[in-house]
Amino acid sequence: MSSSSPAGKKATKATIRADNEKLILEAAEAVFAESGFRGATTSQIAERAGIPKANLHYYFPTKKVLYRQVVHNIFTIWLEAANSFDDCDDPVSALSSYISLKMDISRQYPNGSKVWANEILHGAPVIQDYLETSLRDWTQSRVIIINRWISEGKIRPVDPNYLLYMIWSTTQHYADFNHQIETLNQHSPLTDIQFETAKKTVISIILQGIGATPNDRS
Amino acid sequence: MSSSSPAGKKATKATIRADNEKLILEAAEAVFAESGFRGATTSQIAERAGIPKANLHYYFPTKKVLYRQVVHNIFTIWLEAANSFDDCDDPVSALSSYISLKMDISRQYPNGSKVWANEILHGAPVIQDYLETSLRDWTQSRVIIINRWISEGKIRPVDPNYLLYMIWSTTQHYADFNHQIETLNQHSPLTDIQFETAKKTVISIILQGIGATPNDRS
DNA sequence: CGTTTCCTTGACCATATGGTCAGGATGAGC
């Protein structure tokens, strides 16, 4: 059955567990993204993972535990990417690479972003703690950076929070509202070229919008 | 019981129906926003509307019919507001008022925006036709307007689609991700002043971002 | 009033779903 590892890896106890958990988590991410927490059924997830429902419950005792794990994985990816913010002390490079990376993540992990959006939409019943700790900490530290840029005259004065919200919403839109974008794009996904154009458009509007273009007033 | 009209209106057949449908629709909008289509239960909606479940099903035979009605109402509000786009042929005024109005709607009807977001997130199973007709038509006509502004040199060249997505996502973020914003704002809703600041920030970044500030390069 | 039409609702049903369990299969260790 599908529990055997697909490639040439032999089925040892260790790999069995790792493989199956991965299978289930991937299926769960897709199904949760498509149907939300309550909309998703454990049978659906199991079927998509190619295992019986009872086996799913062997690895993840409850639907909620599985969901939390999915959200956790997403949040990890998301936070790691956010570190590109710090790689550079110049607002143009820092924001460009941050926005670019967030757009790429939206494209590569649309399900993750959707699960996150769904969770916030419904009041974050499962991940409130993440909002209050990791997200808040991250946000506060970046607000400080942005404020420094302002006091150094590198960008014009804008409230950092609303700038961040703008970046988050715009970039994640390409994952969360992917279906709407595709529909408006003749029912086909954005091509690589279109996506690059979108990325450039977003970056240029935001950078120029905060007065951070390379040809500054300096 | 609560079916009697709250004010002094007497309970005639006509008002009974109107009142109850309104009660149910309001409750449904809130519950659908909070839990999504599948997450919402008709009992929940009925309870919130203050009527027995069987009575709800007397007015709306199925959950799906009720949901479609809710989405339809939202879409109507949303499209009407979009007309502010045309009130003016100057990009600065047109975009300012459009963004401002969309922000206000996000604040006044957060549930509507959430239901919409939820629906798109899950692939628009119920409202695909809206996307393909009304939304597409509206978008295409505004793309033409924006392109005209570009050819007239009123704004710098940006792809109109991605500009529109940016406006939609940024403004609706204040409804859809309201919970996250509140959490990051010391668990309290944005004050009127904060909201005005957010609005101004968004408008100024976008307008300056597309080179449409009043003090143009003219 | 009488009756007709519309409204209200407690009780009920079929189905779907999250989760359990007992017993069988399979790799690990010797």
Add this chain to the structure above:
DNA sequence: GCTCATCCTGACCATATGGTCAAGGAAACG
């Protein structure tokens, strides 16, 4: 190859939920 720990799964259960129904009110109307 024997034993043990882990893995697998069909069958099962309790509960929740969308939706129905029949019988009882209340307004419309003459």
